[in-house]
């Protein structure tokens with residue numbers, strides 16, 4: 011078992027990584043968070059609230075309920091359709107109404123069982139419910155296990171864009187069972203792996219070297235490699251979040267490597283399954299590396315290594331092959347609406363070397379547009 015602390019003033023919590031901690035012995039690990047649902051040693055009949063999507067509900071309901079039953083406890087489920095549409099005002103309203111009808115108090119814990127969509131939605135509902143109740147993250151996608159479940163960013167989407175309404179609200183605990191990834195579709199696994207590569211590129215050259223060698227084993231869900239990749243990613247995220255919880259000093263911004271390019275690609279493809287978030291980030295990281303090389307800040311050989319690691323993982327490394335029917339300035343226009351845009355400039359995450367990202371504040375969007383035109387024309 012690996013227990014990684016996320017150290018924050020007054021709101022520290024642990025991320026537990028253990029094979030089987032959800033699928034085999036959930037109640038043992040989650041026991042501390044059941045306390046408010048009991049009145050005595052045995053349950054008082056108050057059910058424990060779980061939020062899931064139809065996939066995670068179908069796959070994990072039985073093992074969770076059996077584990078709870080052995081403790082004399084039961085679950086109540088709020089189940090959403092899979093996909094970004096669940097991060098909406100209307101679903102948030104239904105979820106908060108449901109939680110209020112259950113009589114959830116500020117010290118009760120709500121369990122989020124799913125990928126980043128379920129985690130972000132549940133976290134935001136818990137941030138605003140009675141001005142803040144507790145929640146536990148049980149991430150079931152690789153992306154959620156290595157990224158979204160840790161750090162306290164919660165949000166829903168609006169017509170104006172993704173994640174524009176949200177709050178910082180840290181979970182009480184994060185329980186990561188690598189075994190749950192066995193049922194994750196391969197494409198989702200690869201999309202999550204893009205965020206794993208990100209930690210190597212932005213701050214850990216040794217981890218990047220390791221991924222070049224063992225990335226295939228991680229994607230094949232080989233236990234030792236997978237657990238090492240998740241734990242190393244979480245350690246990096248925990249360190250960064252502890253340093254800059256609310257993204258005010260520029261440290262947490264490092265986690266956005268590849269995201270500005272990626273976000274523009276997602277916006278251009280309508281945030282659809284045509285390009286998953288992790289896939290867009292993968293292409294975005296290659297673009298960030300190529301743009302850094304174009305500025306003479308990153309050796310070309312390192313930009314090529316980044317692109318190779320991404321294409322070896324079966325992720326889209328080449329924007330020219332995405333079939334984007336747009337110009338560089340169309341993509342740069344999407345960046346203008348980025349919520350990190352300040353006073354007409356957009357801070358850009360670039361690379362000095364593999365394992366060293368930095369925030370450039372002198373990037374002109376017109377130059378980005380020209381660079382993107384070059385890349386889309388290159389074959």
Ligand SMILES: NC(=O)c1ccc[n+]([C@@H]2O[C@H](COP(=O)([O-])OP(=O)(O)OC[C@H]3O[C@@H](n4cnc5c(N)ncnc54)[C@H](O)[C@@H]3O)[C@@H](O)[C@H]2O)c1
Nearest residue numbers: 065092093125126127128150151153154158163190193194
């Ligand atoms: N809060 C943050 O810091 C943060 C960081 C990164 C991304 N995000 C958000 O995360 C979301 C993306 O998360 P995601 O990639 O996990 O997407 P997701 O939650 O939509 O899950 C992807 C798909 O995998 C399915 N799934 C999940 N676990 C499964 C399992 N074990 N077996 C079978 N199917 C499973 C889901 O049902 C869904 O169809 C986006 O909304 C993004 O904005 C948040």
